[in-house]
Amino acid sequence: MEIKYVAGVDIAKSDFKVSLVLGFSDREPKVLGSRKFKNTEKGFDELVSWAAKKCKLDLPLSFVMEATGNYHEKLAWYLNLNSHRVSVVLANRAKSYMKSIGHKTKNDKMDAKGLAFMGAFQHLKEWEPMSKGLYQLRERTRLLEDLLKVETSLKNRMEHAKHTMIIVEDAQQCLQEAIDAIETQISKCREQIKEVVQKDSELARKTEFLTSIKGIGPITAATIIAETNGFLLFENLRQLTSYAGYDVQENQSGQKEGRTSISKKGNSHIRRILHMAALNVVKHEKGAFKALQERIYKKTNIKMKGYVAVQSKLLRIMYTLWHNEQPYDNQYHRNCARTVEGDPSQLIVEQKVA
Structure with missing residues (x-):
């Protein structure tokens, strides 16, 4: 005992x-x-x-x-x-x-x-602290996210200022100066993120596996790595999916069949960065990602559901590439990807993780 x-x-x-x-x-x-x-x-x-x-x-x-x-x-x-x-x-x-x-x-x-x-x-896994480099990476990727939000807000305000009945030029000038300043900080932050990654040779090497997916850039890869502590928190893909809020919630009882959606009860930083990534991979890639998006759109008539499924698939494949230490093979994943029966938004990548 x-x-x-x-x-x-x-x-x-x-x-x-x-x-x-x-x-x-x-x-x-x-x-x-x-x-x-x-x-x-x-x-x-x-x-x-x-x-x-x-x-x-x-x-x-x-x-x-x-x-x-x-x-x-x-x-x-x-x-x-x-x-x-x-x-x-x-x-x-x-x-x-x-x-x-x-x-x-x-x-x-x-x-x-x-x-x-x-x-x-239960026999719980012992916690492993983040490396100093990953902590720095997470702080900088989150800072970049906040700077981009401020930039969007300022640009929206500028657009409004340009179309008011009475144009206030000094207000526009003030907004433009603020936009220029924030854009400078965004560029600086992007470079700092890349520097943090390049300083760690192992981190830089494994990041290349994630960016081998056409449409996934170094900032997206860095954000995913930082928010998951190099995927150390997770023992399987299901845990990762739930952590990011991509786990599916059903709304069904008896004869009633409501709308199925993801929980969104998870790391919002991951979902935010993968939103644009999903748009990019569908735009640049003609294989599994685009096919998935089109298939779900055809079935549900909701474009965003297709893109959300692509986000979930991207995260799962990035996890697999990271652990298997291999670049993305579009042909392999197209052949080995399937959706859970009855639920097209839950895509599983059938690849053994070492």
Whole structure:
């Protein structure tokens, strides 16, 4: 019988709730206590001291937390650097587990307890921190995304200013100066992203596998790599699809058959960058991507559904290329791609991942 201590951590921006249990492999864990701490280094020190006092037996202690944006990262880094075992689980996986054990109440204390139970019963993968290069890459790709949003907003405002009944020239001049400044920052940010990738020879080498897909540029590849920590969070394609919010939600009951759509409950940065990528690959490539888009458009009469399916397929293929360390073969993927029966938006790439 395996016995271990597990601390479930439900973390937010300013604080986090912890539930500590003594876990057994053959029966329900025993709750030893729960407490709230500040999400600061002082709070981290207090957590470790509190857990040490509670754990009186000479047994391993592990910490389990959700991947909540970047709020969990400081604590995960702190525990990892201090030689504590940490597991970071995807939010959708934690949610599914809570449902499976019958947790109906939703609050910080119950979420922390559920995570502790999950760690007690399951053998969770130990968390691996992002490299410094990937952290820099993620910060810069997210900065670029924000700069592009500001640029779009300013250009829309300029277009409006040009068509008002009374033209205010100094207002237009101010807008143009702001647009010029933001475009300079966008160009600078793009170059910095490329520099971060090129400084890491292994990262640069594997990025080339992703950009071997015609229509996938270095910025798109860098964003996907940064947002997935080099795909380290995922054990299979299904987890990746769900993490990005491409998992399909059905709306059907009895005779009623509503509209099927993706959940969008996932990483929005991935979906945003793949939106334009999907348009590019359909435009530039005459094989599997274009065929998929046209097939789903013909079936649903909704163009965007076809492009969303292409986005999902792109993400899956990028995962496969990254792990298999090989460039994209259009002919191979066209022959080996199929859709899940009854659901054309869920495309599976039948390629074994090493």
